[in-house]
Amino acid sequence: MEQHRTSQPQGRPRPQTPLAPPGALVEGAAVYRVAARTGRPGRGRVERAGEPVRGRPVPPIVLALRRMPNPRLTGLGAGLFASAAMLVLGFLDRLLLDGSPLVYGLLFLPVSALTALWVRTADLVTAPISVPIAFAVGVIPISGGSGGFGGQAMAVVTALAVHAGWLYGGTLVAGLISSVRKVRDMGRRQRVAAARAAAAGAQGGRRPAS
Numbered sequence: 001m002e003q004h005r006t007s008q009p010q011g012r013p014r015p016q017t018p019l020a021p022p023g024a025l026v027e028g029a030a031v032y033r034v035a036a037r038t039g040r041p042g043r044g045r046v047e048r049a050g051e052p053v054r055g056r057p058v059p060p061i062v063l064a065l066r067r068m069p070n071p072r073l074t075g076l077g078a079g080l081f082a083s084a085a086m087l088v089l090g091f092l093d094r095l096l097l098d099g100s101p102l103v104y105g106l107l108f109l110p111v112s113a114l115t116a117l118w119v120r121t122a123d124l125v126t127a128p129i130s131v132p133i134a135f136a137v138g139v140i141p142i143s144g145g146s147g148g149f150g151g152q153a154m155a156v157v158t159a160l161a162v163h164a165g166w167l168y169g170g171t172l173v174a175g176l177i178s179s180v181r182k183v184r185d186m187g188r189r190q191r192v193a194a195a196r197a198a199a200a201g202a203q204g205g206r207r208p209a210s
Contacts, residue, residue, distance in 0.1 A: 071118050072118065072119075072120040073118050073119050073120060073123075074119075074120060074123055075119065075123035075125075075126030075130070077119075078115050078118060078119040078123065078126060078127060078130055079126065079129075079130035079133065079134070081114075081115060081118070082111055082112070082115045082130050082131055082133075082134035083130075083133060083134040083137045083138070085111050085134070085138075086107075086108065086111055086134045086135060086137055086138025086139075087137050087138050087140070087141070089104065089107045089108075089111070089138060090104060090138040090139060090140065090141040090142050091141045093107075093141070093142055094141045094142050099141070099142035099144060100142075101142065101159075101162070101163050101166075104138070104139070104142055104163075104166070105163060105165075105166030105169075105170075108135055108138070108166055108167075108169075108170045109166075109169060109170050109173055111131075111134065111170070112131045112170035112171070112173045112174040113173050113174070113177060115127050115130060115131055115134070115174060116128075116131075116173070116174040116175075116177035116178045116181070117177060117181075119178075121181065121182075121185050124178040124181055124182050125178070127174045127175075127177070127178045128171055128174045128175040128178060130174075131170050131171050131174045132167055132170075132171055135160075135166070135167050135170060136156065136160060139156060139159045139160060139163070140152070140156055142159070143155035143156045143158070143159040
C-alpha cells in the first residue's frame with residue numbers, strides 16, 4: 001500500500017529586526033568620538049584662561065616672560081646692543097641723577113642678562129666678552145673726566161677700577177646664562193642624536209633578511 005506522505009507545516013518566518021536609520025548610526029558614532037576624546041562618556045574638560053589642558057596652571061610671571069620679545073642676535077649685534085644700551089643709560093644717569101654709580105651698576109645687570117639671553121646659540125661665547133666692553137663704553141658719560149683725551153681716558157680707567165664690582169657682577173651674570181644655555185643646547189643635541197639612532201636601528205631591524 002502506498003502511504004501518503006504528510007508534509008509537515010513549515011514554521012512561519014520570524015520577523016526581522018528593523019535596521020537602525022542612518023541618522024542613529026551617525027549620532028552613535030559622534031557620541032563614541034566624544035567619549036573617546038574626553039576619556040569618560042558624558043564628561044568633558046573645561047579649559048580656563050592661562051591653564052593648559054594637562055598640567056597645573058601657568059604662573060602669571062611665566063606668561064609675562066613668554067610675551068617678552070625673544071630676538072636672536074649675532075655676536076656683533078649683541079655687542080652693539082649692549083654698548084648702545086649702556087651708553088644711553090649712562091647719559092640718562094648723568095642728566096637725571098648726576099652720574100650715580102649705583103644706578104648705573106644696577107642697570108648694567110639686566111642689560112648683561114638680556115645680552116646673554118638674546119644672543120644666538122652659535123655666538124654664546126661672545127656674550128661675556130661684549131658685556132665688559134659695553135660697561136666701559138657706558139661709563140664714559142659718568143666718569144667726569146676733563147682736560148682732553150688723556151684726562152678723559154684716565155677718568156674712564158679710574159671709574160672702571162672703582163666700580164669693578166659691578167663690572168665683574170654683570171660679566172658673571174652673562175657667563176652663567178650663557179653656560180646654562182650652552183648646556184641645554186648640548187643636551188638637546190644629544191637627545192636628537194639618540195632619537196635618530198634609535199629610529200635608524202628600528203628601520204634596520206624591520207628590513208627582511210636577504
